[in-house]
Amino acid sequence: xxxxxxxxxxxxxxxxxxxxxxxxxxxxxxxxxxxxxxxxxxxxxxxxxxxxxxxxxxxxxxxxxxxxxxxxxxxxxxxxxxxxxxxxxxxxxxxxxxxxxxxxxxxxxxxxxxxxxxxxxxxxxxxxxxxxxxxxxxxxxxxxxxxxxxxxxxxxxxxxxxxxxxxxxxxxxxxxxxxxxxxxxxxxxxxxxxxxxxxxxxxxxxxxxxxxxxxxxxxxxxxxxxxxxxxxxxxxxxxxxxxxxxxxxxxxxxxxxxxxxxxxxxxxxxxxxxxxxxxxxxxxxxxxxxxxxxxxxxxxxxxxxxxxxxxxxxxxxxxxxxxxxxxxxxxxxxxxxxxxxxxxxxxxxxxxxx
Amino acid sequence: xxxxxxxxxxxxxxxxxxxxxxxxxxxxxxxxxxxxxxxxxxxxxxxxxxxxxxxxxxxxxxxxxxxxxxxxxxxxxxxxxxxxxxxxxxxxxxxxxxxxxxxxxxxxxxxxxxxxxxxxxxxxxxxxxxxxxxxxxxxxxxxxxxxxxxxxxxxxxxxxxxxxxxxxxxxxxxxxxxxxxxxxxxxxxxxxxxxxxxxxxxxxxxxxxxxxxxxxxxxxxxxxxxxxxxxxxxxxxxxxxxxxxxxxxxxxxxxxxxxxxxxxxxxxxxxxxxxxxxxxxxxxxxxxxxxxxxxxxxxxxxxxxxxxxxxxxxxxxxxxxxxxxxxxxxxxxxxxxxxxxxxxxxxxxxxxxx
Numbered sequence: 001x002x003x004x005x006x007x008x009x010x011x012x013x014x015x016x017x018x019x020x021x022x023x024x025x026x027x028x029x030x031x032x033x034x035x036x037x038x039x040x041x042x043x044x045x046x047x048x049x050x051x052x053x054x055x056x057x058x059x060x061x062x063x064x065x066x067x068x069x070x071x072x073x074x075x076x077x078x079x080x081x082x083x084x085x086x087x088x089x090x091x092x093x094x095x096x097x098x099x100x101x102x103x104x105x106x107x108x109x110x111x112x113x114x115x116x117x118x119x120x121x122x123x124x125x126x127x128x129x130x131x132x133x134x135x136x137x138x139x140x141x142x143x144x145x146x147x148x149x150x151x152x153x154x155x156x157x158x159x160x161x162x163x164x165x166x167x168x169x170x171x172x173x174x175x176x177x178x179x180x181x182x183x184x185x186x187x188x189x190x191x192x193x194x195x196x197x198x199x200x201x202x203x204x205x206x207x208x209x210x211x212x213x214x215x216x217x218x219x220x221x222x223x224x225x226x227x228x229x230x231x232x233x234x235x236x237x238x239x240x241x242x243x244x245x246x247x248x249x250x251x252x253x254x255x256x257x258x259x260x261x262x263x264x265x266x267x268x269x270x271x272x273x274x275x276x277x278x279x280x281x282x283x284x285x286x287x288x289x290x291x292x293x294x295x296x297x298x299x300x301x302x303x304x305x306x307x308x309x310x311x312x313x314x315x316x317x318x319x320x321x322x323x324x325x326x327x328x329x330x331x332x333x334x335x336x337x338x339x340x341x342x343x344x345x346x347x348x349x350x351x352x353x354x
Numbered sequence: 355x356x357x358x359x360x361x362x363x364x365x366x367x368x369x370x371x372x373x374x375x376x377x378x379x380x381x382x383x384x385x386x387x388x389x390x391x392x393x394x395x396x397x398x399x400x401x402x403x404x405x406x407x408x409x410x411x412x413x414x415x416x417x418x419x420x421x422x423x424x425x426x427x428x429x430x431x432x433x434x435x436x437x438x439x440x441x442x443x444x445x446x447x448x449x450x451x452x453x454x455x456x457x458x459x460x461x462x463x464x465x466x467x468x469x470x471x472x473x474x475x476x477x478x479x480x481x482x483x484x485x486x487x488x489x490x491x492x493x494x495x496x497x498x499x500x501x502x503x504x505x506x507x508x509x510x511x512x513x514x515x516x517x518x519x520x521x522x523x524x525x526x527x528x529x530x531x532x533x534x535x536x537x538x539x540x541x542x543x544x545x546x547x548x549x550x551x552x553x554x555x556x557x558x559x560x561x562x563x564x565x566x567x568x569x570x571x572x573x574x575x576x577x578x579x580x581x582x583x584x585x586x587x588x589x590x591x592x593x594x595x596x597x598x599x600x601x602x603x604x605x606x607x608x609x610x611x612x613x614x615x616x617x618x619x620x621x622x623x624x625x626x627x628x629x630x631x632x633x634x635x636x637x638x639x640x641x642x643x644x645x646x647x648x649x650x651x652x653x654x655x656x657x658x659x660x661x662x663x664x665x666x667x668x669x670x671x672x673x674x675x676x677x678x679x680x681x682x683x684x685x686x687x688x689x690x691x692x693x694x695x696x697x698x699x700x701x702x703x704x705x706x707x708x
Contacts, residue, residue: 067443070441071443072449077454078448078449089421089424089696089697090426091698094432095426104433104457287701289702341694342441345443345444348449
């Protein structure tokens with residue numbers, strides 16, 4: 001009898017364990033299903049391209065834009081292409097706190113990645129550029145970027161590279177004076193609109209549950225529960241609104257920023273925009289240190305901790321931050337081939353003035 | 355009879371024409387054959403790689419070298435990687451007369467292309483670097499290049515990018531302190547030794563007669579006949595000797611150089627080396643304007659004209675120069691994939707000091 005009792009107990013234990021498992025598995029699946037449903041309400045997967053007004057750019061326009069993006073000869077001293085601050089090897093950033101332009105002039109703010117940049121509601125940290133075309137166009141004469149004194153100087157530089165004549169003609173057929181700064185900006189913008197980097201998180205949003213690891217799912221849960229997705233939402237996981245940096249304290253006390261940047265008020269002149277910046281897109285954030293408008297924070301876990309404290313008055317545990325950082329890693333996509341591979345630029349009979 | 359005579363004459367004419375043709379064709383073929391034989395005495399095709407002492411570099415060594423080559427975070431202000439002066443899009447040059455390094459410091463001379471650079475008997479215009487490894491190593495602390503105060507500062511920068519620890523360990527297995535500047539130089543050098551760009555001229559030297567156009571063959575004939583190949587010979591079409599620039603006149607009167615650079619004497623302290631420079635390799639020369647040690651000449655035809663006058667006391671016609679430039683175009687190869695495609699650098703918890 002003792003042995004039969006033992007057997008019975010053993011069988012009961014097994015049955016019970018099986019019961020627990022069968023109860024647990026649907027529960028987890030249900031939780032996972034709820035997480036995906038919640039994520040789909042907050043975020044959208046990347047489109048194949050981020051076409052603007054010209055929704056079907058010609059190959060010639062894109063080729064011209066790519067060449068111009070990588071050509072330092074457009075700048076006043078020949079040192080600064082778009083790619084100087086948006087290097088492929090650093091995921092479309094330069095790894096610097098603040099970017100250096102022509103004659104080593106320091107830009108006022110950190111260079112955000114050019115990848116997926118066209119998704120954002122505007123360009124630059126304070127939204128003082130309407131879109132990627134506006135940003136590219138005005139960079140050619142920006143004092144701390146390419147530094148040309150005027151658009152005529154840019155055109156002169158473009159004409160000093162003989163090969164650009166045909167490239168502009170093909171990209172803007174029928175225009176009598178196709179070599180123009182506005183056209184250069186259009187071409188660069190059209191190219192930038194192709195720089196999308198779908199990631200594992202996009203596969204997840206499209207229903208591939210296993211695209212995220214359990215740790216990343218836990219991070220996604222915590223990202224939502226902590227309140228990060230209040231601002232970092234949508235297709236860019238950010239990039240679609242302006243917000244004050246430092247709702248629960250002065251940002252510079254947390255970041256250790258050397259200078260106090262007043263943000264968007266500089267552009268709008270509206271006092272309500274003091275310390276307001278565009279919410280950063282978090283796509284590829286694990287590859288684009290240092291962080292914030294002034295690159296004042298080098299570590300992603302530290303940046304997450306600061307954001308939780310300053311924006312949400314929360315103090316997530318180290319384990320919570322680790323999970324959230326794991327989730328952010330799922331936002332890293334592959335470099336688009338047209339960005340990773342350098343174009344061969346038309347050779348110039350080109351030298352800086354003696 | 356008349357008709358027979360006519361027939362005979364016609365037949366004779368045809369036979370004669372055929373004779374003339376059969377005489378002409380072997381004559382041209384003979385000339386072409388002689389040109390190829392002559393070319394093979396003067397020039398050699400590119401090897402598959404330019405391996406140095408380490409003739410079988412590991413994939414890990416090459417990967418590390420490629421990452422380091424493209425990483426600006428090695429420099430004192432984070433602006434200057436090897437690739438800053440050796441951009442893929444400009445065929446391993448920067449398109450500048452003289453290169454800019456950290457804090458916009460001006461280098462003393464033009465940055466030659468890194469493509470096929472390891473073929474040359476030394477590095478730099480005056481041969482003050484033994485080889486590509488020496489050049490890379492010393493650039494990390496070069497005042498006008500990466501500008502680190504000492505090798506310890508370079509190591510600190512390498513250690514600030516966590517991902518480099520594993521990459522150095524894999525490239526230098528068994529070394530207790532693998533993150534070292536000498537190892538960085540070895541890795542970058544090993545990578546540079548893979549940057550070979552075989553061109554149509556190599557196919558020609560290997561016996562593919564039709565690889566050169568008739569115009570390029572004419573240019574090759576004139577290149578040899580004018581005397582260019584006296585110095586521009588071998589596998590690099592140059593790069594294997596030092597010569598005085600300006601045998602028939604002061605070079606600066608021809609080039610319009612702003613400053614008079616005394617050349618190799620600066621390194622050797624031997625007065626015989628005054629105005630002596632390393633003969634430039636002409637591989638990819640059509641893609642690497644501006645020309646000469648100080649980038650003082652922007653146009654390739656003009657550079658050819660100046661060289662003929664200053665070095666050979668010749669004044670080739672415009673047509674001769676056009677043909678020679680056509681031949682030089684046959685020295686343009688394709689960019690190696692490992693150079694055209696940017697590597698994805700290990701992300702850093704990295705910010706410049708505040």
